[in-house]
Amino acid sequence: MRRTFAVSTARLRIMMEAFRGEMRRGLNGKPSSLRMLPAYVDRPTGRERGTFLALDLGGTNVRVLQVDLPGDGRLPVCAEDRFVLSRDKVTADGSVLFGALARFIGRFLRERRLSGRLPLGFTFSFPLRQASIAGGELIAWTKGWTAEGVVGRDVAALLNRALAAERISGVRVVSLNNDTTGTLMARAYLDPDCDAGCILGTGTNICYRERTSEIRKPVGPHGRDHMIINMESGNFNAVLPRNRFDVLLDRSSANPGLQAEEKMVSGKYLGELARMAVVELCGRGRLFGGRLPEIFSRREAFGSERLSEIEKDDSASADGVREFLWDWGARPAAAGDARLLRDVVRAVSGRAARLAAATLGATVTKNDPALEAKHSIAVDGSVFHKYPGFKARMEETLRELFGGRGGRIALAPMRDGSGLGAAVIAAVAAESAKTGGKKPGAGW
Numbered sequence: 001m002r003r004t005f006a007v008s009t010a011r012l013r014i015m016m017e018a019f020r021g022e023m024r025r026g027l028n029g030k031p032s033s034l035r036m037l038p039a040y041v042d043r044p045t046g047r048e049r050g051t052f053l054a055l056d057l058g059g060t061n062v063r064v065l066q067v068d069l070p071g072d073g074r075l076p077v078c079a080e081d082r083f084v085l086s087r088d089k090v091t092a093d094g095s096v097l098f099g100a101l102a103r104f105i106g107r108f109l110r111e112r113r114l115s116g117r118l119p120l121g122f123t124f125s126f127p128l129r130q131a132s133i134a135g136g137e138l139i140a141w142t143k144g145w146t147a148e149g150v151v152g153r154d155v156a157a158l159l160n161r162a163l164a165a166e167r168i169s170g171v172r173v174v175s176l177n178n179d180t181t182g183t184l185m186a187r188a189y190l191d192p193d194c195d196a197g198c199i200l201g202t203g204t205n206i207c208y209r210e211r212t213s214e215i216r217k218p219v220g221p222h223g224r225d226h227m228i229i230n231m232e233s234g235n236f237n238a239v240l241p242r243n244r245f246d247v248l249l250d251r252s253s254a255n256p257g258l259q260a261e262e263k264m265v266s267g268k269y270l271g272e273l274a275r276m277a278v279v280e281l282c283g284r285g286r287l288f289g290g291r292l293p294e295i296f297s298r299r300e301a302f303g304s305e306r307l308s309e310i311e312k313d314d315s316a317s318a319d320g321v322r323e324f325l326w327d328w329g330a331r332p333a334a335a336g337d338a339r340l341l342r343d344v345v346r347a348v349s350g351r352a353a354r355l356a357a358a359t360l361g362a363t364v365t366k367n368d369p370a371l372e373a374k375h376s377i378a379v380d381g382s383v384f385h386k387y388p389g390f391k392a393r394m395e396e397t398l399r400e401l402f403g404g405r406g407g408r409i410a411l412a413p414m415r416d417g418s419g420l421g422a423a424v425i426a427a428v429a430a431e432s433a434k435t436g437g438k439k440p441g442a443g444w
């Protein structure tokens with residue numbers, strides 16, 4: 001299995017070259033697996049100030065935040081509530097989803113006794129085609145979401161309509177952004193070296209700062225010389241080292257043919273890849289004496305959190321892994337089985353970390369091939385924060401690819417940045433409205 005999931009340095013280099021090629025094609029409006037979506041916002045100055053609401057939607061955990069931006073170098077102050085969206089809300093009709101979001105916001109306002117006019121920044125962690133900072137259409141659902149009637153619609157307008165239907169008249173969406181952009185903006189508010197954002201969680205994606213002169217495809221009016229570009233890098237599919245498990249996983253997914261890199265790297269899929277490898281080994285009689293434990297027998301039953309648990313035990317005996325298997329209801333496992341299982345898991349997560357590092361390396365070296373400058377990449381997501389050794393393996397890969405200069409790419413952990421970032425973007429939208437730009441959320 002180690003070989004099945006191995007990716008050589010040479011292969012990573014070829015992949016990086018292909019990635020930069022896809023970036024250029026996407027910016028030029030040519031067919032590319034990277035969507036290269038302009039976000040109509042540049043890095044903040046750090047002087048943006050005021051009180052904003054933010055809605056952070058990307059997984060089943062929804063966050064509503066009230067953010068005070070001081071604008072003088074001090075840390076922003078956030079108050080937040082989390083709400084859980086039940087599975088039916090993300091797979092039923094879009095009106096059910098947006099109605100639930102509006103009610104969450106209503107509850108947040110009541111509980112915190114907030115009233116008056118509150119501009120809201122909306123983080124929507126899916127591919128968005130924007131023509132301005134104030135709105136954008138959903139291009140396609142990813143990460144297993146399927147709510148009907150939303151693809152092709154302006155999600156900021158859908159939320160504004162749902163707020164009106166709930167008679168929440170003081171709140172209006174003034175800006176819309178992807179979670180990668182939110183994460184970059186949250187970090188950049190205090191860190192001027194931050195020029196990219198990355199999510200390594202349920203899904204994966206990268207955004208970065210680009211000169212607008214490099215964007216040759218038609219874009220809406222923006223008046224900026226730099227903009228953040230949401231690449232939707234999870235959809236990257238050129239020269240990826242896919243194996244038989246990747247092909248199988250893709251076929252049984254909700255979006256076959258799409259998000260190839262995401263399906264090799266992100267938390268939604270890592271457990272399933274490992275499970276399929278276990279099933280194969282067991283079928284060949286090499287694991288668990290050929291008798292598959294229940295936990296590996298159903299699709300998606302073996303989640304990525306379980307992989308983390310397994311890798312937490314790095315003892316030679318793998319006794320911890322045997323205990324976990326026992327806790328998860330498997331028959332007592334032999335030490336050899338526990339070790340082989342851990343090898344499979346390491347192979348899957350190791351490949352993910354290497355691919356994630358290479359895509360970030362490719363992103364940064366498009367405009368700085370010799371890594372002359374320092375780049376700080378704001379990174380958020382459960383895989384990055386919680387998976388044992390993931391960050392270290394990414395850093396090791398960056399050194400393998402760029403030698404000492406790999407250290408100029410700093411992976412800066414940014415927890416829950418996408419909510420705060422949405423508020424920073426709302427503030428940027430408000431600033432540009434003041435300085436003569438188009439009024440965000442016109443008509444309010």
Ligand code: GLC
Pocket residue numbers: 058124125126127142143178179180199201202203204205232234262
């Ligand atoms: C998926 C979405 C993308 C998002 C990423 C991380 O790849 O398509 O927009 O940034 O997940 O949440």
